[in-house]
Amino acid sequence: MKPSRHQAPLPLDRLILEAGTAGAGDTMELDVCIVGGGPAGLACAIELARLGKADGTELAIGVLEKAEALGEHNLSGAVVNPRALRELFPDLTDADFPFRRPVDHEAVYLLTSGSQIRLPTPPTMQNHGNYVASICEIVRWLGTKAEALGVNVFTGFPAASLLVDGRTVTGVRTQASGLDRDGKPTSSYSAPNDLSARVTALAEGTRGTLSQAYLQWQGVGSENPQIFALGVKEIWETRKPLDRIIHTLGWPLPADAFGGSFCYPLEPNLVALGIVVGLDYSDAALDIHVLLQRLKLHPLFREYLDGGELVEWGAKTIPEGGYYALPARRSGEGVVILGDAAGFVDVPSLKGIHYALQSGIYAARAIFQALKAGAPTAERLAAYDRMVDGSYIEKDLKKTRNMRLAFKDGFYVGGVKAGLMTLTGGKLLGGKIAVHADADTERTITPSVATPGAPRGSDRLVVSKVDAVFKSGNSTRDTIPSHLIVGTDITKEVADFYSHVCPAGVYEQVDGHLRVNAPNCVDCKATDVLGPRWTPREGGSGPKYKRM
Amino acid sequence: MTTILAVCEQRDGVLRKVSSEVVTGARRIADALGAEVEALVLGSAPASGSDLLGSFGADRVVTLTADGFGAYAPEGYAKAVAERAKGAAVVVCAATAQGKDLAPRIAARLGTGLAADVTEVTAEGGALVAVRPVYAGKALLRVKLTGQPAVLSLRPNVFTPVQRPKAGAAQTVAVPLSAGRVTVKEIKAAEAGALDVAEAPIVISGGRGLKEPANFKILEDLAHAFGGRAAVGASRAVVDAGWRPHADQVGQTGKTVSPTLYVAVGISGAIQHLAGMRTSKVIVAINKDKDAPIFKVADYGLVGDLFEIVPALTAAVKSLA
């Protein structure tokens, strides 16, 4: 079963609109419109506002964030490299940053179903000098800094379409809200808004819809297609304190799946724990949420979690294609693409936040210069690409360019290849390894060989998908119209596959048909990668992460 | 002798049941402080049922009358009670719709604070200590009332009336007060027909275990057996499937209900459903899966086939009537 055969294409006719197309209620003009209030978007806003102030120019900067409040749709491990924050705030010290604790001890284990083998920490995973943090807290902190600098942060406003004039991006149109299940306006209807801007910065995060639309529309390719992993994460209050960050490989992932788990103490008794699995796995019945539930029962984790309480749950995909999956250009006429939306994530070190922040800083500088020269043209905005290409972002991603890709040959062969690459700094096995897009990877449906199912629901450590969605803070109204575009020929097997792909229980196979529980969606984007296409829903809906 | 004022409530000349709870609460306070209970009724004439207040501990039952007092008169009542409360140690109201409106007015007239919606009250060293739920019942606040008089309102259905017979000497006092500037023009009775899930004292909810929409009839039969006091609710799953209207949905994205009795039939007990009914006084769960999470919150559980259990329960309830 090849997922791409059943997927709908990106609805470009909806995502790219000629400026002036009817349908908008209010309009607003900005100098810069930033889509996405995450680390990349906010860093861009902050740097831009500061450059403007220093120059005596007042720039109208707007950040559009689809969540009801900053941070609510952000999720990460996270262990953060502080260098980008230091550059963004040269007058502050690490103690001022919204980090939780520096990394003291770390351990890497290879798990088997009943025990663990301690491994030497691979060089790519050395985290000394880095900090355990919650991305939600970082984002909220950045938000207050941005607002203090006069940036307009508009929460509850998803960008639904790019507005264009010829090849130039002239702004965005936001999503309408208050529609009923059939798409008809209710009494609380709010029309879309058009925001026109001289430069639009797309900082939508992983699998950004408008970013994909722009690249497809303008035919901007990359050497490899972007590939993704799905991370499912929980935060637990624990009885037993944890004093180190932990990464694991091996069990419970099947041998052909790439990924592992992480366990970070935000506080000694407040632990962030998650599993990350590449979406190119071959077993159609693999369920990553279920893998996390099994992981928690392993003695290594059980020791901490027993007697504790699950406080939050969430999920998000991570772009894993690295260097070869970066779009050939991340700038164009009136537009730049930042952060995860561009694919600036280094999988072997599990880092993306500081690259996102750094890309935001570079984008701001390029945008500022372009605006000063009176011409936010592709040529001028290409300075952003040059800055990224000449920076540690490119250097780091290039060094590990094949590490993740090597694992398409399986865990052990991949491990050997990865080891060789690390030892030789990327010189050995440095030629590009080609990969397919996840949706183009064949899946096996083997009903006789059941992937171990969910552990017994009555174990206190295990949470069902329905309850997990509750713990994500999602209370989206039941009557919201579905934002998911289902493709064709959805057989029983495809419906089953979707029900396993989605960690939030959006999809169920009922009597051979696909049932879509759209309000459950937590915007992880796994569906967009492997199944029904994701489009923005009304502002403020979705999860409400607090410390994820 | 210090006085504890118990502000009772009448509607259409008939004393409301909650009045016996107020007197019970006042009696408890009076016993702790060595005081007397004066039950206060306001109306255009003595209300029927006032004679029973003595049995719950009222030393006196005083009816304050005025022409405009037949229906609830917020300003007139507040003035009358505040006047009567001069010299009293404590004023107790019920946290009913009327009491929630009246109690703050009384307190402000007396120039003092109010402990509202109290679930427990004791005296400690001569001062009243009350417990009240806050944050939608997610926490309890213990507060000391240091004012004179102390003004409180009691949460209904908590201070179960207790027989503590006292004299209950009746008095009627005409007060020279008008209704005031705020008057009740009309009382519109609720529409006849189905009781709203959020209002009903008994809620029978069904989930996917019912298998088909038509099977909800067995829950409706059970609801009827309770004689107009029960409503039929639904889990999110069956509302999403179109079997029941959204107005009947109990849960985080539906209605929050707090009935005296909640019966969950064929409902597994997802947290988002529990969020809508976990403050119910008594929870009964009927489910064929003994590991269903609903059994962890239910006070009483029956494991088995709901298609056998529910009709049997309906018959049993009918035979009680």
Added chain:
Amino acid sequence: MKIAVCIKRVPDSETRVKTAADGKSLDDAGVKFILNPYDEFAVEEALQRKEKAGAGEVVVLALGGPAGQETIRTALAMGADRGILLQTDAVPPDAFVTAQAIAAELKAGGPWDLVFFGKMAIDDYNGAVGPMVAELLDLPCVTAVSHLAIEGATVTADREIEGAVEVVRCALPAVLTTDKGINEPRYPALKGIMAAKKKPLDVKAVALAAGVIEVLEMTPPPARKEGKIVGEGATAVPELVRLLREEAKVL
């Protein structure tokens, strides 16, 4: 029409409630604060009344810590004209103390045609400040209004009572506290959010009386008593009924 709306910054209803180290208050680490939902109805009603009258001013008033400014800005983004924050370290547990401070400020800034409050705050569940302020200002007051009609200077308000709807009348000027059902609060528009930053917001320090309510402690509610499986199948029904009658006393 000169309208005042009194609002409160409260923790979001989904907050996981934990007691702070002092044993008496909410641990606000990571808590999301919002405009009290019942106050949203109040702000919306005020805006609609001003719009119906064609002219006027809607002033938003809050009492609390400095973060209250954000909450006031939310109301300004909805369309209110200006805001006042009576700044204090802690919101007093005694609603009468709050009422006195608010009444004093309203008196100084009056006269008002209408003063709106939400019927209660979702943190303390008191529902007292509105009617207390009305008493202090000697204005007629109707609480928990779920439907409002104003004709000339006559107010006709519906309020829900047990099993019925009470229709109440009074004259303007009046204090009204709003309940669900009175209107559908508008979402702030983009332009409203931007404009809110420039609207006047006065921050005034207030001295508060001590009050008569003293918080001794805040605790979690008692855990529900362990339930029991009464039995299996229809044969267990008689036992269930017996327990519901004799033990739980609900039948």
